Amino acid sequence: MSTKLDTEQAVRERYAAAAQECEPQLCCPVDYDAQYLKVIPDEVIQRDYGCGDPSKYVREGETVLDLGSGGGKICFIASQVVGPSGTVIGVDMNDTMLDLARGSQASVADKIGYSNVRFCKGRIQDMAIDRDAVDEYLKANPITDEASLQRYEAFATQMRRESPMIPDNSVDVVVSNCVLNLVDASEKEKLFAEIFRVLKRGGRAVISDIVSDEEVPVSMQNDPELWSGCISGAFQECDFLSAFDRAGFYGIEMPILQDEPWQTVEGIEFRSTTVIAYKGKEGPCFEHNEAVIYRGPFRSVTDDMGHVFDRGERTAVCRKTFEIMTREPYTQHFVAVEPRERIDPKDAKPFTCSGGVEKRPPKITKGRGYKANILPQADSCCDSGDCC
Numbered sequence: 001m002s003t004k005l006d007t008e009q010a011v012r013e014r015y016a017a018a019a020q021e022c023e024p025q026l027c028c029p030v031d032y033d034a035q036y037l038k039v040i041p042d043e044v045i046q047r048d049y050g051c052g053d054p055s056k057y058v059r060e061g062e063t064v065l066d067l068g069s070g071g072g073k074i075c076f077i078a079s080q081v082v083g084p085s086g087t088v089i090g091v092d093m094n095d096t097m098l099d100l101a102r103g104s105q106a107s108v109a110d111k112i113g114y115s116n117v118r119f120c121k122g123r124i125q126d127m128a129i130d131r132d133a134v135d136e137y138l139k140a141n142p143i144t145d146e147a148s149l150q151r152y153e154a155f156a157t158q159m160r161r162e163s164p165m166i167p168d169n170s171v172d173v174v175v176s177n178c179v180l181n182l183v184d185a186s187e188k189e190k191l192f193a194e195i196f197r198v199l200k201r202g203g204r205a206v207i208s209d210i211v212s213d214e215e216v217p218v219s220m221q222n223d224p225e226l227w228s229g230c231i232s233g234a235f236q237e238c239d240f241l242s243a244f245d246r247a248g249f250y251g252i253e254m255p256i257l258q259d260e261p262w263q264t265v266e267g268i269e270f271r272s273t274t275v276i277a278y279k280g281k282e283g284p285c286f287e288h289n290e291a292v293i294y295r296g297p298f299r300s301v302t303d304d305m306g307h308v309f310d311r312g313e314r315t316a317v318c319r320k321t322f323e324i325m326t327r328e329p330y331t332q333h334f335v336a337v338e339p340r341e342r343i344d345p346k347d348a349k350p351f352t353c354s355g356g357v358e359k360r361p362p363k364i365t366k367g368r369g370y371k372a373n374i375l376p377q378a379d380s381c382c383d384s385g386d387c388c
Contacts, residue, residue, distance in 0.1 A: 005224055005227060007233065008184065010227055010228045011228050030050055030051065033053075036076075038111075039076070039107075039108050041108075043100065044072055044073050044076070047070075048070065049230075050074070050208065051178040051209065051210055051272035052178070052209075052273075053208065054175035057173070057206040059082070060082055060086060061082060061085040062082050063088075063171050063172045063173070064078045064087070065090075065171045065173070066089070066091065066177075067195070069101060070094070070179075071101050071104070072102075072105075072119065075089075075090040076108050079116050083116075084114040084116060086116060087116050088116055089171075091122045091166070092122075093121065098119055098121055105117060105119070120132070120166070122165050124176075124179065125183055125190045125191040125194055127165055127197075128160040129156060129165060133165075141155075172203050172204075173203060174195050174204075174207075175206045176207045178230055180207060181209050181210050181234045181235065182228070189246070189247075193247055196248050202327070205276070206275075207276075210270050211234055211235050211237045211240050211257075212234045212235070212270050213261075214267075214269075216232050216234060231263060237257075237273070245304065248281070249278060249281075250304035251276075251278040251330065252277040254275050255274055257272075258273065280324060284350065285320055285352070286318055286319050286351055288319045288339065288351075289343060289360070289364050291337040292314075292325045292326075292334045292335065292337060295332075295334065295335060301333075305353065306353070313359055314361075315359060316359060317353075319348065340364060
Protein backbone atom coordinates (compact mmCIF):
# COMPACT_ATOMS: atom_id res chain seq x y z
CA MET A 1 0.00 0.00 0.00
CA SER A 2 1.48 3.34 -1.09
CA THR A 3 1.68 6.27 1.30
CA LYS A 4 1.00 9.88 0.40
CA LEU A 5 4.08 11.86 -0.56
CA ASP A 6 5.33 14.49 1.89
CA THR A 7 5.54 17.17 -0.79
CA GLU A 8 6.94 19.87 1.47
CA GLN A 9 9.81 17.66 2.59
CA ALA A 10 10.56 16.61 -1.00
CA VAL A 11 10.68 20.23 -2.13
CA ARG A 12 12.75 21.39 0.86
CA GLU A 13 15.40 18.73 0.34
CA ARG A 14 15.74 19.21 -3.40
CA TYR A 15 15.90 23.00 -3.32
CA ALA A 16 18.30 23.03 -0.37
CA ALA A 17 20.67 21.00 -2.55
CA ALA A 18 19.95 23.17 -5.60
CA ALA A 19 20.86 26.29 -3.62
CA GLN A 20 24.37 24.91 -3.19
CA GLU A 21 24.91 23.33 -6.60
CA CYS A 22 23.17 24.26 -9.85
CA GLU A 23 20.57 21.73 -11.03
CA PRO A 24 19.77 22.36 -14.72
CA GLN A 25 16.78 19.96 -14.67
CA LEU A 26 14.85 22.51 -12.63
CA CYS A 27 15.27 25.23 -15.26
CA CYS A 28 12.86 26.18 -18.01
CA PRO A 29 14.69 28.50 -20.48
CA VAL A 30 13.72 32.15 -19.93
CA ASP A 31 15.05 35.34 -21.52
CA TYR A 32 15.50 38.01 -18.86
CA ASP A 33 16.34 41.65 -19.55
CA ALA A 34 20.13 41.62 -19.46
CA GLN A 35 20.39 45.16 -18.08
CA TYR A 36 18.93 44.00 -14.76
CA LEU A 37 21.20 40.96 -14.44
CA LYS A 38 24.45 42.93 -14.36
CA VAL A 39 24.19 43.76 -10.65
CA ILE A 40 23.10 40.29 -9.51
CA PRO A 41 25.80 37.90 -8.23
CA ASP A 42 26.57 34.94 -10.49
CA GLU A 43 25.70 32.39 -7.82
CA VAL A 44 22.17 33.80 -7.62
CA ILE A 45 21.72 33.67 -11.39
CA GLN A 46 23.13 30.16 -11.64
CA ARG A 47 20.84 28.87 -8.88
CA ASP A 48 17.65 30.44 -10.16
CA TYR A 49 14.95 27.93 -11.07
CA GLY A 50 12.09 29.57 -12.90
CA CYS A 51 9.86 29.19 -15.94
CA GLY A 52 8.94 32.81 -16.73
CA ASP A 53 9.64 36.44 -15.96
CA PRO A 54 6.80 38.02 -13.96
CA SER A 55 9.04 41.02 -13.23
CA LYS A 56 8.19 42.29 -16.74
CA TYR A 57 4.77 43.25 -15.41
CA VAL A 58 6.02 45.31 -12.45
CA ARG A 59 6.00 49.12 -12.45
CA GLU A 60 7.89 51.92 -10.76
CA GLY A 61 6.92 52.73 -7.18
CA GLU A 62 4.99 49.53 -6.51
CA THR A 63 5.15 47.19 -3.55
CA VAL A 64 5.97 43.75 -4.94
CA LEU A 65 5.71 40.40 -3.16
CA ASP A 66 7.57 37.41 -4.63
CA LEU A 67 6.25 34.01 -3.55
CA GLY A 68 8.95 31.37 -3.26
CA SER A 69 11.68 33.91 -3.89
CA GLY A 70 14.51 31.36 -3.72
CA GLY A 71 17.92 32.93 -4.27
CA GLY A 72 16.33 36.32 -4.94
CA LYS A 73 16.79 36.79 -8.68
CA ILE A 74 13.26 38.04 -9.44
CA CYS A 75 13.36 40.23 -6.32
CA PHE A 76 16.62 41.84 -7.39
CA ILE A 77 15.27 42.46 -10.89
CA ALA A 78 12.03 43.90 -9.51
CA SER A 79 13.95 46.12 -7.09
CA GLN A 80 15.49 47.92 -10.05
CA VAL A 81 12.17 48.25 -11.87
CA VAL A 82 10.22 49.67 -8.91
CA GLY A 83 13.10 51.98 -8.03
CA PRO A 84 13.87 53.61 -4.69
CA SER A 85 10.22 54.58 -4.18
CA GLY A 86 9.12 50.95 -4.41
CA THR A 87 9.49 47.95 -2.13
CA VAL A 88 10.16 44.29 -2.85
CA ILE A 89 9.47 41.45 -0.40
CA GLY A 90 10.58 37.88 -0.97
CA VAL A 91 9.01 34.99 0.93
CA ASP A 92 10.58 31.54 1.05
CA MET A 93 10.63 28.62 3.48
CA ASN A 94 14.01 27.18 2.53
CA ASP A 95 16.80 28.32 4.86
CA THR A 96 19.55 27.58 2.34
CA MET A 97 17.86 29.64 -0.37
CA LEU A 98 17.20 32.46 2.09
CA ASP A 99 20.87 32.49 3.07
CA LEU A 100 21.81 32.84 -0.60
CA ALA A 101 19.33 35.68 -1.15
CA ARG A 102 20.11 37.56 2.05
CA GLY A 103 23.82 37.18 1.45
CA SER A 104 23.45 39.06 -1.85
CA GLN A 105 21.31 41.96 -0.60
CA ALA A 106 24.13 44.31 0.35
CA SER A 107 26.02 43.72 -2.89
CA VAL A 108 22.99 44.49 -5.06
CA ALA A 109 22.03 47.53 -2.96
CA ASP A 110 25.55 48.96 -3.29
CA LYS A 111 25.46 48.59 -7.07
CA ILE A 112 22.02 50.15 -7.62
CA GLY A 113 22.43 52.83 -4.97
CA TYR A 114 19.52 51.99 -2.67
CA SER A 115 18.11 49.16 -0.58
CA ASN A 116 14.46 48.26 -1.08
CA VAL A 117 14.40 44.45 -0.74
CA ARG A 118 13.78 42.24 2.27
CA PHE A 119 13.46 38.48 2.53
CA CYS A 120 11.08 36.77 4.93
CA LYS A 121 10.88 33.16 6.04
CA GLY A 122 7.40 31.81 5.66
CA ARG A 123 5.07 29.39 3.94
CA ILE A 124 3.45 31.08 0.97
CA GLN A 125 0.12 29.44 1.82
CA ASP A 126 0.24 31.05 5.29
CA MET A 127 1.97 34.43 5.04
CA ALA A 128 0.65 35.79 8.33
CA ILE A 129 3.19 33.71 10.25
CA ASP A 130 6.80 34.89 10.30
CA ARG A 131 8.80 31.66 10.59
CA ASP A 132 11.93 33.50 11.71
CA ALA A 133 9.93 34.80 14.66
CA VAL A 134 8.57 31.30 15.26
CA ASP A 135 12.10 29.87 15.27
CA GLU A 136 13.20 32.45 17.82
CA TYR A 137 10.16 31.78 19.98
CA LEU A 138 10.70 28.02 19.95
CA LYS A 139 14.37 28.39 20.86
CA ALA A 140 13.36 30.27 23.97
CA ASN A 141 10.14 28.34 24.58
CA PRO A 142 10.44 24.73 23.39
CA ILE A 143 7.23 22.74 23.21
CA THR A 144 7.46 19.99 25.81
CA ASP A 145 3.88 19.46 26.92
CA GLU A 146 0.27 20.47 26.31
CA ALA A 147 0.65 23.72 28.24
CA SER A 148 3.67 24.86 26.20
CA LEU A 149 1.84 23.92 22.99
CA GLN A 150 -1.10 26.10 24.02
CA ARG A 151 1.25 28.99 24.75
CA TYR A 152 2.76 28.65 21.28
CA GLU A 153 -0.68 28.56 19.67
CA ALA A 154 -1.59 31.74 21.56
CA PHE A 155 1.64 33.34 20.30
CA ALA A 156 0.81 32.40 16.70
CA THR A 157 -2.77 33.62 17.03
CA GLN A 158 -1.59 36.96 18.36
CA MET A 159 0.87 37.30 15.48
CA ARG A 160 -1.88 36.68 12.94
CA ARG A 161 -4.11 39.25 14.57
CA GLU A 162 -1.68 42.00 15.54
CA SER A 163 1.49 41.70 13.45
CA PRO A 164 1.12 39.42 10.42
CA MET A 165 4.28 38.97 8.38
CA ILE A 166 2.44 40.18 5.26
CA PRO A 167 -0.58 42.30 6.27
CA ASP A 168 -3.95 42.34 4.53
CA ASN A 169 -4.32 44.67 1.53
CA SER A 170 -0.66 45.71 1.60
CA VAL A 171 0.78 44.68 -1.78
CA ASP A 172 0.36 46.12 -5.29
CA VAL A 173 1.64 43.08 -7.17
CA VAL A 174 2.15 39.46 -6.17
CA VAL A 175 4.58 37.64 -8.45
CA SER A 176 5.80 34.07 -8.45
CA ASN A 177 8.07 32.09 -10.72
CA CYS A 178 7.44 28.35 -10.97
CA VAL A 179 6.52 27.85 -7.31
CA LEU A 180 2.75 27.39 -6.95
CA ASN A 181 2.95 23.90 -8.44
CA LEU A 182 5.22 22.86 -5.56
CA VAL A 183 2.53 23.47 -2.93
CA ASP A 184 0.61 20.39 -1.82
CA ALA A 185 -2.74 19.96 -3.56
CA SER A 186 -4.58 20.07 -0.23
CA GLU A 187 -3.28 23.61 0.39
CA LYS A 188 -3.53 25.17 -3.05
CA GLU A 189 -6.95 26.72 -2.37
CA LYS A 190 -5.56 28.29 0.80
CA LEU A 191 -2.59 29.58 -1.22
CA PHE A 192 -4.82 31.46 -3.66
CA ALA A 193 -6.82 32.88 -0.75
CA GLU A 194 -3.56 34.19 0.74
CA ILE A 195 -2.59 35.87 -2.53
CA PHE A 196 -5.99 37.55 -2.57
CA ARG A 197 -5.74 38.57 1.10
CA VAL A 198 -2.44 40.42 0.85
CA LEU A 199 -3.23 42.30 -2.38
CA LYS A 200 -4.62 45.81 -2.26
CA ARG A 201 -7.92 46.48 -3.96
CA GLY A 202 -7.02 47.05 -7.60
CA GLY A 203 -3.82 45.03 -7.18
CA ARG A 204 -2.85 42.13 -9.39
CA ALA A 205 -1.21 38.74 -9.31
CA VAL A 206 1.33 37.88 -12.02
CA ILE A 207 2.15 34.20 -11.80
CA SER A 208 4.50 32.22 -14.03
CA ASP A 209 4.16 28.49 -13.52
CA ILE A 210 4.02 25.07 -15.16
CA VAL A 211 0.70 23.67 -16.37
CA SER A 212 -0.29 20.36 -17.91
CA ASP A 213 -2.58 19.64 -20.84
CA GLU A 214 -4.06 16.60 -19.05
CA GLU A 215 -4.85 15.71 -15.46
CA VAL A 216 -1.80 14.34 -13.65
CA PRO A 217 -2.43 10.84 -12.24
CA VAL A 218 -1.94 10.04 -8.56
CA SER A 219 0.97 7.72 -9.35
CA MET A 220 2.93 10.67 -10.73
CA GLN A 221 1.84 12.93 -7.88
CA ASN A 222 3.43 10.50 -5.42
CA ASP A 223 6.81 10.62 -7.18
CA PRO A 224 9.12 12.93 -5.17
CA GLU A 225 11.41 13.62 -8.14
CA LEU A 226 8.51 14.61 -10.39
CA TRP A 227 6.85 16.72 -7.70
CA SER A 228 9.96 18.60 -6.62
CA GLY A 229 10.88 18.94 -10.30
CA CYS A 230 7.81 21.12 -11.01
CA ILE A 231 6.04 18.35 -12.90
CA SER A 232 3.46 16.34 -11.01
CA GLY A 233 2.13 19.23 -8.91
CA ALA A 234 1.27 21.25 -12.00
CA PHE A 235 -2.24 22.56 -12.53
CA GLN A 236 -4.09 21.49 -15.62
CA GLU A 237 -4.34 24.55 -17.90
CA CYS A 238 -8.04 25.25 -17.36
CA ASP A 239 -7.86 24.51 -13.63
CA PHE A 240 -5.07 27.05 -13.15
CA LEU A 241 -7.28 29.85 -14.47
CA SER A 242 -10.29 28.56 -12.55
CA ALA A 243 -8.31 28.69 -9.29
CA PHE A 244 -7.97 32.47 -9.65
CA ASP A 245 -11.67 32.77 -10.40
CA ARG A 246 -12.66 30.75 -7.33
CA ALA A 247 -10.43 32.93 -5.15
CA GLY A 248 -12.34 36.06 -6.22
CA PHE A 249 -10.10 37.51 -8.92
CA TYR A 250 -11.35 39.12 -12.13
CA GLY A 251 -9.81 40.08 -15.47
CA ILE A 252 -7.95 36.79 -15.56
CA GLU A 253 -5.78 36.46 -18.65
CA MET A 254 -3.02 34.22 -19.97
CA PRO A 255 -0.62 36.44 -21.95
CA ILE A 256 1.95 33.66 -22.28
CA LEU A 257 1.51 29.95 -22.94
CA GLN A 258 4.59 28.16 -24.24
CA ASP A 259 4.06 26.71 -27.73
CA GLU A 260 6.21 23.63 -27.28
CA PRO A 261 6.11 21.55 -24.09
CA TRP A 262 8.96 21.97 -21.64
CA GLN A 263 8.70 18.28 -20.77
CA THR A 264 6.44 15.37 -21.70
CA VAL A 265 5.97 12.62 -19.13
CA GLU A 266 3.79 9.56 -19.73
CA GLY A 267 2.21 11.34 -22.68
CA ILE A 268 1.26 14.43 -20.64
CA GLU A 269 2.69 17.73 -21.86
CA PHE A 270 3.99 20.28 -19.38
CA ARG A 271 4.62 23.86 -20.46
CA SER A 272 5.22 27.29 -18.99
CA THR A 273 2.51 29.92 -18.72
CA THR A 274 2.05 33.36 -17.18
CA VAL A 275 -1.32 34.41 -15.79
CA ILE A 276 -2.40 37.90 -14.69
CA ALA A 277 -5.42 38.37 -12.41
CA TYR A 278 -6.87 41.40 -10.60
CA LYS A 279 -8.47 42.02 -7.22
CA GLY A 280 -11.35 44.46 -6.76
CA LYS A 281 -14.72 43.15 -7.94
CA GLU A 282 -16.01 42.67 -4.40
CA GLY A 283 -18.28 45.25 -2.76
CA PRO A 284 -21.72 46.84 -3.21
CA CYS A 285 -23.14 48.27 -6.45
CA PHE A 286 -24.49 51.84 -6.70
CA GLU A 287 -26.25 53.71 -9.49
CA HIS A 288 -24.41 56.66 -11.04
CA ASN A 289 -26.06 56.62 -14.50
CA GLU A 290 -22.80 55.48 -16.07
CA ALA A 291 -22.42 53.20 -19.06
CA VAL A 292 -19.75 51.46 -21.10
CA ILE A 293 -19.63 50.53 -24.78
CA TYR A 294 -17.89 47.35 -25.81
CA ARG A 295 -15.72 48.12 -28.86
CA GLY A 296 -15.56 44.58 -30.31
CA PRO A 297 -14.36 42.52 -32.15
CA PHE A 298 -16.76 39.90 -30.77
CA ARG A 299 -20.52 40.24 -31.02
CA SER A 300 -20.76 40.10 -27.23
CA VAL A 301 -18.61 39.23 -24.23
CA THR A 302 -19.25 38.19 -20.62
CA ASP A 303 -17.03 39.46 -17.82
CA ASP A 304 -16.09 37.73 -14.56
CA MET A 305 -19.03 39.32 -12.76
CA GLY A 306 -21.53 37.87 -15.25
CA HIS A 307 -22.23 41.10 -17.14
CA VAL A 308 -22.94 40.62 -20.84
CA PHE A 309 -21.77 43.43 -23.12
CA ASP A 310 -23.14 43.62 -26.65
CA ARG A 311 -20.85 45.24 -29.17
CA GLY A 312 -21.62 48.92 -29.71
CA GLU A 313 -24.38 49.12 -27.08
CA ARG A 314 -24.44 51.58 -24.18
CA THR A 315 -24.67 49.06 -21.35
CA ALA A 316 -25.74 50.28 -17.92
CA VAL A 317 -23.25 49.50 -15.16
CA CYS A 318 -22.81 50.34 -11.50
CA ARG A 319 -20.03 52.64 -10.30
CA LYS A 320 -17.85 49.68 -9.27
CA THR A 321 -18.08 48.03 -12.69
CA PHE A 322 -17.59 51.38 -14.44
CA GLU A 323 -14.32 51.89 -12.56
CA ILE A 324 -13.20 48.33 -13.31
CA MET A 325 -13.93 48.67 -17.02
CA THR A 326 -11.92 51.87 -17.24
CA ARG A 327 -8.79 50.19 -15.82
CA GLU A 328 -6.52 47.44 -17.11
CA PRO A 329 -7.06 44.91 -18.51
CA TYR A 330 -10.35 46.19 -19.93
CA THR A 331 -9.72 49.81 -20.85
CA GLN A 332 -8.66 49.12 -24.45
CA HIS A 333 -11.85 47.14 -25.09
CA PHE A 334 -14.41 49.60 -23.68
CA VAL A 335 -15.49 53.20 -24.10
CA ALA A 336 -16.42 54.85 -20.81
CA VAL A 337 -19.63 56.90 -21.11
CA GLU A 338 -20.15 59.32 -18.26
CA PRO A 339 -23.60 60.66 -17.38
CA ARG A 340 -24.92 64.02 -18.46
CA GLU A 341 -25.44 64.85 -14.80
CA ARG A 342 -23.36 63.46 -11.96
CA ILE A 343 -24.98 61.71 -9.01
CA ASP A 344 -23.53 62.66 -5.65
CA PRO A 345 -22.28 59.49 -3.88
CA LYS A 346 -24.45 60.24 -0.85
CA ASP A 347 -27.52 60.25 -3.11
CA ALA A 348 -26.59 57.13 -5.08
CA LYS A 349 -29.08 54.28 -4.86
CA PRO A 350 -28.26 50.57 -4.95
CA PHE A 351 -27.82 49.24 -8.47
CA THR A 352 -29.03 45.76 -9.34
CA CYS A 353 -26.52 44.23 -11.72
CA SER A 354 -28.75 42.64 -14.34
CA GLY A 355 -26.09 40.81 -16.29
CA GLY A 356 -25.75 43.51 -18.92
CA VAL A 357 -29.38 43.41 -20.05
CA GLU A 358 -30.14 47.03 -19.19
CA LYS A 359 -29.08 49.67 -21.72
CA ARG A 360 -28.55 53.37 -21.06
CA PRO A 361 -30.65 55.79 -23.13
CA PRO A 362 -28.34 58.17 -25.00
CA LYS A 363 -30.05 61.20 -23.43
CA ILE A 364 -28.69 60.09 -20.04
CA THR A 365 -25.17 59.37 -21.26
CA LYS A 366 -24.34 62.32 -23.49
CA GLY A 367 -21.58 63.41 -21.14
CA ARG A 368 -21.14 66.55 -19.07
CA GLY A 369 -20.14 68.64 -22.09
CA TYR A 370 -23.51 68.06 -23.77
CA LYS A 371 -25.10 70.87 -25.79
CA ALA A 372 -28.44 70.61 -27.56
CA ASN A 373 -27.06 72.03 -30.81
CA ILE A 374 -23.51 72.13 -32.14
CA LEU A 375 -23.30 73.43 -35.70
CA PRO A 376 -20.26 74.18 -37.86
CA GLN A 377 -19.16 77.81 -37.90
CA ALA A 378 -18.57 79.74 -41.08
CA ASP A 379 -14.85 79.86 -40.44
CA SER A 380 -14.61 76.22 -39.43
CA CYS A 381 -12.16 73.72 -40.87
CA CYS A 382 -14.78 72.51 -43.35
CA ASP A 383 -14.38 75.71 -45.41
CA SER A 384 -10.84 74.66 -46.27
CA GLY A 385 -11.87 71.17 -47.25
CA ASP A 386 -10.29 69.65 -44.15
CA CYS A 387 -13.48 68.35 -42.59
CA CYS A 388 -13.37 65.94 -39.67
